[in-house]
Amino acid sequence: MKDGGRLAAAIEVLTDIEERHRPAQDALRDWGLSHRFAGSGDRTAIGNLVFDAMRRRLSVSWQMDADTPRARVLGTYCHTWQMGLEKLQKTLTDDSHAPEGLSDLEKKVLGKNLSDSAPEHIQADVPEWIWPSFVANFEGSAIEEGRALAQRAPIDMRVNTLKSTREKLLKRLSSTDVQATPISSVGMRIAPRPGGSKMPHVQAEEGFRKGWFELQDESSQIASQLVFARPGEQVLDYCAGGGGKTLALAADMENRGQLYAYDADKRRLAPIHERIARSGARNIQVRSPRDNALEDLMGKMDRVLVDAPCTGTGVWRRRPDAKWRLTQKALEDRLSEQETAITSAASFVRKGGYLVYATCSVLPEENEQQVYSFIEENPEFEIISLGEVWQDRFGFDTAKPWSADMLSITMTPASTNTDGFFLAVMIRND
Numbered sequence: 001m002k003d004g005g006r007l008a009a010a011i012e013v014l015t016d017i018e019e020r021h022r023p024a025q026d027a028l029r030d031w032g033l034s035h036r037f038a039g040s041g042d043r044t045a046i047g048n049l050v051f052d053a054m055r056r057r058l059s060v061s062w063q064m065d066a067d068t069p070r071a072r073v074l075g076t077y078c079h080t081w082q083m084g085l086e087k088l089q090k091t092l093t094d095d096s097h098a099p100e101g102l103s104d105l106e107k108k109v110l111g112k113n114l115s116d117s118a119p120e121h122i123q124a125d126v127p128e129w130i131w132p133s134f135v136a137n138f139e140g141s142a143i144e145e146g147r148a149l150a151q152r153a154p155i156d157m158r159v160n161t162l163k164s165t166r167e168k169l170l171k172r173l174s175s176t177d178v179q180a181t182p183i184s185s186v187g188m189r190i191a192p193r194p195g196g197s198k199m200p201h202v203q204a205e206e207g208f209r210k211g212w213f214e215l216q217d218e219s220s221q222i223a224s225q226l227v228f229a230r231p232g233e234q235v236l237d238y239c240a241g242g243g244g245k246t247l248a249l250a251a252d253m254e255n256r257g258q259l260y261a262y263d264a265d266k267r268r269l270a271p272i273h274e275r276i277a278r279s280g281a282r283n284i285q286v287r288s289p290r291d292n293a294l295e296d297l298m299g300k301m302d303r304v305l306v307d308a309p310c311t312g313t314g315v316w317r318r319r320p321d322a323k324w325r326l327t328q329k330a331l332e333d334r335l336s337e338q339e340t341a342i343t344s345a346a347s348f349v350r351k352g353g354y355l356v357y358a359t360c361s362v363l364p365e366e367n368e369q370q371v372y373s374f375i376e377e378n379p380e381f382e383i384i385s386l387g388e389v390w391q392d393r394f395g396f397d398t399a400k401p402w403s404a405d406m407l408s409i410t411m412t413p414a415s416t417n418t419d420g421f422f423l424a425v426m427i428r429n430d
Contacts, residue, residue, distance in 0.1 A: 001042040003091045004098025006196070007073055009035070009042075010049035011099060014069035017050075017321065024050060024321040045196030052076045054320035055150040058122040064109050070099060071106075078110050081195045085110050125150040129328065130313075133363045138402065141414065145362070148413035149420065152192035153317035155199060156418075157213045158221045159186040161251045162280045164212040172207055176200040183398050183416065184221040186251075188213065211278035216244050219314075219360075219411045219418035223307075224248035226389065226423060227356050231256035233302040236294070238262055238345040240286075243272035245307060250281035260301075262287040262294060264341075298347055303354045306345040308338040310359035310366050314420020317413060331365065338370050346378060346428075355381060355426045360419060367422040368408055374426075381426040383407050389425070 001009075009031065016027045028050060032043050053060065053072040060080070064071035078088045085107065092098045102110070116123065121131035124146025134142040157178075159166045166186060170178060173188070181187030193199060207213050229235045229249045237246045240261035250259050259281075263269045266288050276284050287293045311334050316323045342357055349355050357374075359366050375381055387406030399416045401409040408424035 001038060002095040002097070003045075003077075003196075004095025006042060006045045006049065007077060007091065008097055008099050009038070009046045010053065010073045011069045013046065013050050014053060014073065018069065024054065041196070041198060044198040048196050049073055049076060049081075051320055052080050052152070054324065055152075055317070056080060056125050057324065058125045058127075059118065059150075062118050062122045063112070064106070074099075074102075074106065075110065079113070083195075121146075123147070125323075127323065127326065130326070130331075130363070133365060137362060137364045137410070145412055145414045149313075149316045149362075150320075151317055151413065153217075153315075153413075153419065154192050155190040155202060155215070156181065156217045156221070157188045157202065158184070158216040158248060159188065159213050160211055160247070160279055161186060162255060163210070164207070169207055169213055173202070173205065176202065181218045181221070183394055183418075184218045184225065187216075187218045187221050189218065209278075211280055214244065214247060214275070214279070216248065217315075217419045217421075219416065219421035220244060221248060222394075222411065222416075222418070223356075223358050223421055223423050224252065226386065226393070226425065227252075227303055227305055228354075229253050229257075229259070229303055233257045234260075234297075234300055236260045236262065236297060236301045236304045236345070236348050237307075238304055238348070239264070239307045239309065239341060240272060241268045241307070243269075243275050245305060246272065246284060247275060247279050247281060249305070250279065250284050253283060255280075255282050257283055259284045260287055260294070260297060261285070262289070264289050294348065299350055301348045301350060301353055303356065304345050304349050305356045305358065306342050307358045307360075308341045308366075308370075310334050310338065310361040311363060312360055313362050314360040314412070314422075317419065331363070334361075335365060335370070338366060339373075342370065342374050343378075346374075346381065349428045351428055351430050353428050355428065357422075357424045357426070359422045361422060362410055362412060362420040367410065367424075368404070371408060371424045371426070380430075381428055383424060383426050386423060386425055 013027050013031050028047050053076045060072050060075035061067040064075045077083050092101050121128045124143045126134055126146040138145045176190050178188050178190050181189050224245045229252045231254045240246045240263045246261045312322055385406050386409050387403045401411045401416050403409045411418045411421045
């Protein structure tokens with residue numbers, strides 16, 4: 001396929017997503033199944049167009065003076081992909097499968113860049129209803145943070161130190177242009193590639209199949225390291241999900257002590273068993289949700305991690321369609337679930353133990369407000385200065401996360417070049 005046909009396909013997929021209110025991955029998969037002539041390179045380019053158009057939906061629509069799939073795809077190709085107006089016009093005229101040629105209005109709007117006169121939430125590509133939360137959290141940097149969340153994400157990997165080292169894997173994966181992550185000591189990164197370029201399929205690598213590394217964003221790696229799980233301890237991952245942080249904690253514990261993986265939804269736990277087997281971790285005990293599943297752990301845990309269900313605003317780079325599906329009702333539901341999760345998890349922390357609250361959100365309602373509300377109602381818990389711990393652990397010269405009071409921290413694409421991720425650590429006093 002030429003680029004003209006790819007543009008037409010991206011417009012078709014975006015139209016399907018909007019008209020049928022379905023996830024982008026489902027629409028792209030179905031398009032591929034019904035157009036089997038399209039090669040892997042074509043499907044990659046079409047997917048990149050679709051996701052980039054969703055990442056910058058507001059700013060591109062503002063520039064194009066039209067919020068339609070066609071306008072967003074053409075604007076993405078011209079400006080986000082930096083092909084330019086001349087290249088776009090040639091693409092539309094040289095391919096019989098391309099969309100129809102540009103109108104005079106489209107030529108006019110495509111010939112200029114996004115104006116700073118656009119409303120702030122449009123410049124930031126953040127839904128208007130949630131913009132006040134961004135301003136409250138990031139103040140004068142809210143536009144910068146929103147724009148960073150509208151960029152492509154890298155492929156981040158965590159070295160499984162139970163089986164390998166970062167030095168060995170950097171050599172083995174050198175053909176992928178992998179680099180060491182700047183903050184996490186066990187992280188590797190492949191930077192995003194532009195336009196229709198294809199990223200390496202690292203899950204096909206021998207190292208992945210043998211459990212030498214796992215896919216995990218650097219922010220999640222850092223959060224696991226800041227839990228400070230030590231060999232021989234009793235640790236509970238209360239919202240374990242697919243087990244990414246569970247495996248990272250097991251490696252930090254060097255297979256000594258006991259690590260319990262639990263999630264209220266057993267469907268989210270499904271991938272963890274295969275991942276544990278691949279990783280070589282031997283100190284993980286998976287607890288499926290049932291009556292009294294964790295009763296024997298009450299008040300006995302040295303550390304409890306609560307990676308609470310959230311809106312996922314911190315991972316908009318990877319799931320841009322979720323940005324536009326988020327509603328006030330969904331936020332309210334997550335707030336209720338978070339309150340239940342942190343309160344329930346706290347009962348497993350022993351005196352002198354630690355409760356770690358985390359979300360992949362950048363909204364203060366889900367983060368600081370939840371933590372301070374919990375502490376007010378549970379005075380035996382005291383928040384410790386994670387900002388100071390960050391400096392001690394990662395040094396003063398590394399990128400700094402957001403922190404209003406040096407207590408809790410929020411990592412973001414703009415501040416730490418990671419996904420958005422919030423973390424707070426509390427100690428249970430006598």
